[in-house]
Amino acid sequence: EVQLVESGGGLVQPGGSLRLSCAASGFTFSTYWMHWVRQAPGKGLEWVSRLNNDSDILDYADSVKGRFTISRDNAKNTVYLQMTALRVEDTGVYYCARAVPGGSFLPYWGQGTLVTVSS
Amino acid sequence: DIVVTQSPDLVAVSLGERATINCKSSQSLLYNSNNKTYLGWYQQKAGQPPKLLIYWASARESGVPDRFSGSGSGTNFTLSIGSLQAEDAATYYCHQYFSTPYTFGPGTKVEI
Secondary structure: OOEEEEOOOOEEEEOEEEEEEEEEHHHHHHHHEEEEEEEEEOOOOEEEEEOOOOOOEEEEEEOOOEEEEEEEOOOOEEEEEEEEEOOHOEEEEEEEOOOOOOOOOOOEOOEEEEEEEOO | OOEEEEOOOEOOOOOOOOOEEEEEEOOOEEEOOOOEEEEEEEEOOOOOOOEEEEOOOEEEEEOOOOOEEEEOOOEEEEEEEEOOOOOHHHEEEEEEOOOOOOOOOOOOOEEE
């Protein structure tokens, strides 16, 4: 069974940093693209970033480009999202999701971790 | 960036009736080289992650009831929920994965 478990969320002041982790199990992690999607409180879904299995293709939403960095450790079956220069508008639940082979829709999602940026 | 819009914002439907949600993209989501349309639909209930319902615009994800169907092509798409059940009350999002940055529609809330 595919499982994705996010961690690392919490309360941080504007301008601060946080690193989210997503531990994967139940599939061969090293062969799949991974994504991060976020959701502000009471709002819709916003795609954040994606990373291919070899870590040589990375993409970001314009809203986080230059501030967030996606990475992965295939030996640890974990994908990360390093977030710096955090803003109030970065507040929300952050989900990691696994794509399908050869496509980019997202059949598997974690339960999410809450990031709150506030002074 | 591809902009994705949805209508209506809210659908109020009685049990057993049909609900229809529309999604429009600012450019075609058809990839000519493989003839696939890069559009998906997700259902999200309060406090839960999104659940994939439809991919490639009309393919139903495994385990999704057949009352859910997706249609459309190019830039105009529809999610239909036939014979609405109580458990279908949720917010529905369309999602383009044709090009990055991937984008989601703003969501349509279905109330029973």
